[in-house]
Amino acid sequence: MVISGLFEIVWAIGLSYSEGLTRLYPSIFTLVAMWLSFSFLSQAFKYVPIGTAYAIFTGIGAVGITIVGILWFKEPATIQRMACILLILIGIIGPKVLSQE
Template identity: 50%
Template sequence: MAWIYLALAGLFEVIWASTMKHSDGFTRLVPSVITIVTMIISFGLLAVAMKSLPLGTAYAIWTGIGAVGAFLVGIFFLGEAVTLFRIASVGFIVAGLIGLKLSTL
């Protein structure tokens, strides 16, 4: 169950990172409120997951999900550049996340 909480925490991290971009430095109310609420949810789910997962593994996977998810949001919704180097770099992050997951079996 901890892995499910961790995955959800990562997904909420992607949401808050994306809405933070749209908050224009917390000057727009709706994106700012969504950012803060989803931050709280993300941190709460991470805390629950950390009850039974190692700190380093949980934190690295949480930030990894957020980083990869934000990268994908940037490409698919914000028109950010798609280059071989960027794709390969994110591939290394994904490989690291898989390695961390496999090391805790």
């Protein structure tokens, strides 16, 4: 799941650079990263409940791309935004911890 989430971050960045999939190389990079992301996610479904796996996958992507946006694209890092990221992190960690009975 972690690898699939990391590839989700990669393809989101690539999508930004592809300018709506109109630039060839960034578009190819984005589509390959998407394929890898979903391939790894589909493998995670074999071992982790689908809801837990998907929550972790989307959480890693959301938190990761927000951090990249702040660091790389100079997006604002307001206290409200950081509080929301913290809530997402709790949402990522919670299902994983609670599903290990």
